[in-house]
Amino acid sequence: MKKNKKPTLKSIAEQLNISVTTVSRALAGYQDVNEKTRQQIEKVAQDLGYVPNLAARRLVTGKADAIGILLPVPYGDMRDHFLSNFLLHFGQALHAHDPNIDLVISYAPEGEQELNTYRRFIDSQRVDAFLVMRTRRYDPRVDLLTLENVPFVTHGRTENADKHNWVDTDAQKGFEQVTQYLIDQGHTSIVLLNFPERIFTSQLRAEGYESAMQRAHLPTHVVTTELTEGTPYKVALDLLQSDRKFTGFICASDVIAYEVIKAANTLGIDPMQELGIIGCDNLPVSSLSQPSITTLRSSFDAHSQALIEILDPYLKGYTAPLRNKLVNYELVERQSTSTSFSSVF
Amino acid sequence: MKKNKKPTLKSIAEQLNISVTTVSRALAGYQDVNEKTRQQIEKVAQDLGYVPNLAARRLVTGKADAIGILLPVPYGDMRDHFLSNFLLHFGQALHAHDPNIDLVISYAPEGEQELNTYRRFIDSQRVDAFLVMRTRRYDPRVDLLTLENVPFVTHGRTENADKHNWVDTDAQKGFEQVTQYLIDQGHTSIVLLNFPERIFTSQLRAEGYESAMQRAHLPTHVVTTELTEGTPYKVALDLLQSDRKFTGFICASDVIAYEVIKAANTLGIDPMQELGIIGCDNLPVSSLSQPSITTLRSSFDAHSQALIEILDPYLKGYTAPLRNKLVNYELVERQSTSTSFSSVF
DNA sequence: AATATAAACCAAAACGTTTTGGAATCGCAA
DNA sequence: TTGCGATTCCAAAACGTTTTGGTTTATATT
Numbered sequence: 001m002k003k004n005k006k007p008t009l010k011s012i013a014e015q016l017n018i019s020v021t022t023v024s025r026a027l028a029g030y031q032d033v034n035e036k037t038r039q040q041i042e043k044v045a046q047d048l049g050y051v052p053n054l055a056a057r058r059l060v061t062g063k064a065d066a067i068g069i070l071l072p073v074p075y076g077d078m079r080d081h082f083l084s085n086f087l088l089h090f091g092q093a094l095h096a097h098d099p100n101i102d103l104v105i106s107y108a109p110e111g112e113q114e115l116n117t118y119r120r121f122i123d124s125q126r127v128d129a130f131l132v133m134r135t136r137r138y139d140p141r142v143d144l145l146t147l148e149n150v151p152f153v154t155h156g157r158t159e160n161a162d163k164h165n166w167v168d169t170d171a172q173k174g175f176e177q178v179t180q181y182l183i184d185q186g187h188t189s190i191v192l193l194n195f196p197e198r199i200f201t202s203q204l205r206a207e208g209y210e211s212a213m214q215r216a217h218l219p220t221h222v223v224t225t226e227l228t229e230g231t232p233y234k235v236a237l238d239l240l241q242s243d244r245k246f247t248g249f250i251c252a253s254d255v256i257a258y259e260v261i262k263a264a265n266t267l268g269i270d271p272m273q274e275l276g277i278i279g280c281d282n283l284p285v286s287s288l289s290q291p292s293i294t295t296l297r298s299s300f301d302a303h304s305q306a307l308i309e310i311l312d313p314y315l316k317g318y319t320a321p322l323r324n325k326l327v328n329y330e331l332v333e334r335q336s337t338s339t340s341f342s343s344v345f
Numbered sequence: 346m347k348k349n350k351k352p353t354l355k356s357i358a359e360q361l362n363i364s365v366t367t368v369s370r371a372l373a374g375y376q377d378v379n380e381k382t383r384q385q386i387e388k389v390a391q392d393l394g395y396v397p398n399l400a401a402r403r404l405v406t407g408k409a410d411a412i413g414i415l416l417p418v419p420y421g422d423m424r425d426h427f428l429s430n431f432l433l434h435f436g437q438a439l440h441a442h443d444p445n446i447d448l449v450i451s452y453a454p455e456g457e458q459e460l461n462t463y464r465r466f467i468d469s470q471r472v473d474a475f476l477v478m479r480t481r482r483y484d485p486r487v488d489l490l491t492l493e494n495v496p497f498v499t500h501g502r503t504e505n506a507d508k509h510n511w512v513d514t515d516a517q518k519g520f521e522q523v524t525q526y527l528i529d530q531g532h533t534s535i536v537l538l539n540f541p542e543r544i545f546t547s548q549l550r551a552e553g554y555e556s557a558m559q560r561a562h563l564p565t566h567v568v569t570t571e572l573t574e575g576t577p578y579k580v581a582l583d584l585l586q587s588d589r590k591f592t593g594f595i596c597a598s599d600v601i602a603y604e605v606i607k608a609a610n611t612l613g614i615d616p617m618q619e620l621g622i623i624g625c626d627n628l629p630v631s632s633l634s635q636p637s638i639t640t641l642r643s644s645f646d647a648h649s650q651a652l653i654e655i656l657d658p659y660l661k662g663y664t665a666p667l668r669n670k671l672v673n674y675e676l677v678e679r680q681s682t683s684t685s686f687s688s689v690f
Numbered sequence: 691a692a693t694a695t696a697a698a699c700c701a702a703a704a705c706g707t708t709t710t711g712g713a714a715t716c717g718c719a720a
Numbered sequence: 721t722t723g724c725g726a727t728t729c730c731a732a733a734a735c736g737t738t739t740t741g742g743t744t745t746a747t748a749t750t
Binding site: 018019020021022025031032033034037056058059060061062 | 697698699700701702704705706707
């Protein structure tokens, strides 16, 4: 049998013949309430199964105890994997950090209405802070949130990275390291299969690659490709048949790396014996593939921790100075860079 | 320069010298307000950028305008793909249905504290209804929500499916159809690589497979495998070397199907020419694989629509009779069931 | 005994909305 | 003039919490 009414501060107060104020303060842990009364209150609260009504609390405190993410519309293909998976982990990390903080998800598709959607979300005071995903180089959302003075942190840098909180992977360092990795294995003809420049990290990746190549006095070659069906495969076919005799392939995504392997197979080239291929993001396909793909992984947990650390003061209602954090990639060594190549060398 | 205060009903009312009530009713679209006043009110609201404070509204209406999902802890591998991706699509569909409904995400890891987490979430009245994911055969969450009289719908059936709302894919029909599909292609030795029985749908899948096989008077063979690293591959190797000369492989997941292909390659068997392989879930790997994998896809959108239709009355504050919906799988034909087999036949 | 200090408590206001139960105004028929 | 129904408006209460600015009671100090 269920109680027909939710217990409130008032019901607890009435049962003990004390004021609502005292009940509230007792449960909030204030020191100006007698230890004995506190225990009584806590007992009754427990018995009644009291849980504070969040709407009421939010109304009076002005805090939402929630952070918001306005997602872009899913692509419907593997490109969503990173975002959705990250979301899962971030949510979990947030819950571990403080189980009373909600993650509120809504959608703001890129386009005309995007900023309005943000505006309405901000104005309704549903959340204390925002996490902005899939940042763009010049990101109007960043401008809006800054202007409206709403706390937020971006996942990924923007052109105005010095003016807002952000967390990002150190793409430059990561790609420099994997380039060096292939150079150390004896590769001299190494190509970077990058995403178009429109993607902000593309530039950073290229810089990392180029700096390692230049240090080794090797010629650089960068090719860009979209992730649309068939495109990376064709690009890979071209490269494998080029005069430059590329043996090292550094790819902006595991999906691209996988297509390089397929292209090699098509041409009768054994990727394990003759090539060194490195992907990025540690997508499921990288471990399933044959050969499995050496890849750069950036820990979801490290990202989440950094984001949460930055968001934390805002959730508590404080203001905080701008912060940012570069998370290192870690190399996951697999078969696509087996050392058999260097022995041939 | 920003206004230093959020506009409220009161500020609008004062500016027009009318009552808060009228402003509220005008914006809510009630008929008892003069068309001219309504227009004035709407103009001022627009100019001031008025957006209702949700906490206040929720407090008085008792509705949260939100639905909650308490997620399990991610596995950290490809098994998360379906859940996280589904989440992305469901969120989008919900937003399309009504942009004012929030999706509130929190976590309730399976285990001792799970029900307490649910209880606190329920009692804080943060959401109007729940979507329960990764349902288990006997699911204590279902019992709790039913007992507490909180509206919810599960994604996937349970043993007590007749006592709650649910949406599920018609695994039985789907697996019957793909079995028939392989039979029609001339396969006679068809094995089902299923998940363990602990997973509720395993049984339904087996039933579908068995009924098609029995109708064709073919012997059935069911093998179960976990998705742990290496396991499906070993199972596939065994099957491919068995006396039974299996040529048809129906797999409970694309990941398993992919491992069958890998095992075939290892044994020098050409999967395209000699086998018919069918996966499930249309994971990214199924289209990337070579040969690409014929698979069963259940439309995220169809699921989301069904779920939202069931949830809708609760969001409006109505009660509603129990409902459920079976969503059909659709077959995505790819290379792993190319017809070259039947021509050999 | 008077006074200051500390401990324990509380009434009332505030947060911003919706809803209830009328009140005021107007036109029109009788 | 009265009465009546529409139309248009509104004061006040309510939702459940936190916070403010106290008051009361007990204890210590002079």
